[in-house]
Amino acid sequence: MVFKKRTRVDLARKILLEHISPIERRERVPIKDAWDKVLAERIVSAIDVPDHRRAAMDGYAVRAEATTGASPTNPVLLREGVDCIRVHTGSPVPDEMNAVVMIEDTIPAEGGEIAESSGIVEIRSAVHPNKHVSTVGEDVCHGDTVFECGHHLRGCDIAMLGMIGISHVQVYARPRVAIIPTGSELVPMQSEPESETNKIRETNGIMVGLYVEKWGGIPVYKDIVIDDPDLIEKAIRTSADCDAIILCGGTSVGARDYVPGAIESLGSLLVHGVGLSPGKPAALGMIDMAGKTVNETEAMPVLSLPGYPVACLVALFEFGCPAISKLARMPLMPDRLMRARLGAKIASKIGYLTYTRVQVDGGVAHPVMTSGAGILSSVTGSNGFVVIREALEGLDEDDEVDVIWIE
């Protein structure tokens, strides 16, 4: 097997996303469990918020007409409990009143601010109708569309749902993502490889799974598959209980790299080999499922990521994140960025979108020099990525860069 050709990252991503349909499964959940999920229904308010007129300030509710001409030198005198009513921010404005005079613009009857007994109140400012009054429906009106179907629910949105009296909502189910590590050299993470000569612990699976979860998917951890084309095909075919498949390892062009071939025989291999460093051997495809998937779709996206952990991670960020977000209907959030000055020159190869690892400290991005795709400590010892575009051949010391915070 050879690379089909080296595809630019943005084009490869576009090809993949064009083949992905967002999932349709829905579920009804209490609103507090709807946080960070995506609405599968339009939300129309059945009530007005507020549903009664409220004071927007502490002071006295009045009939605006009664305050005409009032000023500090020429106050209007009103009978408390009759012509004016003491109100606090948020408290209801009585039906017969239509405005609020701020407490600062009054001289209360007696006992200062806390007087609630009957007496004469000096009103030292004129107000027009609805002054300092929250009117009915000021926030939301009965019949308003509060959220469209497809809206991603944030903390403030959950409060809004509660405010309009909604206890449960329909949301889209999170996509299930099968994670299949491949490689004859691997043993499960929990085992003691020392007891098995020349084996290494499989850890790409948990890494991919944690990011899948972060991006709104449900990781479905599958067993390690050895480098055997039939077993790899079988592992893919038996993942029909999922919405997408991510394989780690076996994606290059060596004699034991059976994953791209398996994708080709079970569906279509859209991309094999990308202009990404590290991450070049990544492959992307669709598996024919003839409607047998949990989502009843005809085809399921499959990502074949390199086994080297840094390459795996970088390819996951570039392809896994947008693919899962599209399946889950989650918005693609902007990156967390730190602006920094490069502490040293960094090299990159023209034609490759290059992820270099840096540690940002006091506004300076210090390159983490170990650069191998297999050296996970180069990432775990960094707090950011500097991503160098394909057209550039590295960056110079002191260049201003946007550093992507590694979450």
Next chain:
Amino acid sequence: MVFKKRTRVDLARKILLEHISPIERRERVPIKDAWDKVLAERIVSAIDVPDHRRAAMDGYAVRAEATTGASPTNPVLLREGVDCIRVHTGSPVPDEMNAVVMIEDTIPAEGGEIAESSGIVEIRSAVHPNKHVSTVGEDVCHGDTVFECGHHLRGCDIAMLGMIGISHVQVYARPRVAIIPTGSELVPMQSEPESETNKIRETNGIMVGLYVEKWGGIPVYKDIVIDDPDLIEKAIRTSADCDAIILCGGTSVGARDYVPGAIESLGSLLVHGVGLSPGKPAALGMIDMAGKTVNETEAMPVLSLPGYPVACLVALFEFGCPAISKLARMPLMPDRLMRARLGAKIASKIGYLTYTRVQVDGGVAHPVMTSGAGILSSVTGSNGFVVIREALEGLDEDDEVDVIWIE
């Protein structure tokens, strides 16, 4: 009660953070549950990674000395299985070999790439010792400090822990944050306020709780407290099972705003009134607990946030996020930023850090015009905040702005 004085937001935050000590409670968890938590121990590797020499390329493992002078025109011939051994990326390099010749630089014995039988292999490139070999400890050496105590564990870090054979780690417990809504006008979110005249549903609690959770805390939801100074003091005193308290409502200077006074009588009111719009009435303090808290500290931070939902949210972002992050020892992550052009002029008041709500669409930030601190739909209808510094009096149409993505 009057505002102590209007404190600048950055100063108020600094004063609060100076009084907060990160929590000391620890717990031992399986590594997959340690994700997004903070290490409470230093991690030193007990093993080398890799613990054996591995091929970094597909090809033939050789003794480097045996390839001296090899070139396409003058290949060296080696006996497969004797002088050279077929290897794949990641597979062990036999003890007697010290380099790998890439498959592309060989002509295998027979049957092309997949030949593994004995025969003569043409080596067409000379290699030096360790060429294309991952040496023992190349990623991590036995005895290396992999993570310092206090390191925030990301997905890639969990993979690293697994790689060095660690199954459980000590992490700091997440801070417990009591959330106390106050206000005589409030009824629980689940109830039907229509049945109780002039009441409104309490929804700041769930909103605050969801963000607390997002920032690494555990929300502890307390019952609504009516506007009564004794009941408010009691609610604060009975929150000693937590590490911090957030109250919503009752924080201004009106007759029914009892929270700042309660803080003052139970400890110290550090700040009351901040240069934040919306969010001006926020108060910050410390409650004396005489070592009786779950964390055995002498004092517990308390945040008194406005009851108006937008003001509550903005004050929560400015004070709650850094306070909880410091308690939890979580790094303060950079914001998710969108660069945009302002679609219309927006106003702000000098001396106030002003949060304006915008909807970003195609690189243009359109101000969401309803600006009241009580109008939650102004946030739920926005995807970003444009934050205007204290020294400015608004921003002009077409100004370039950094918009903070609302999560």
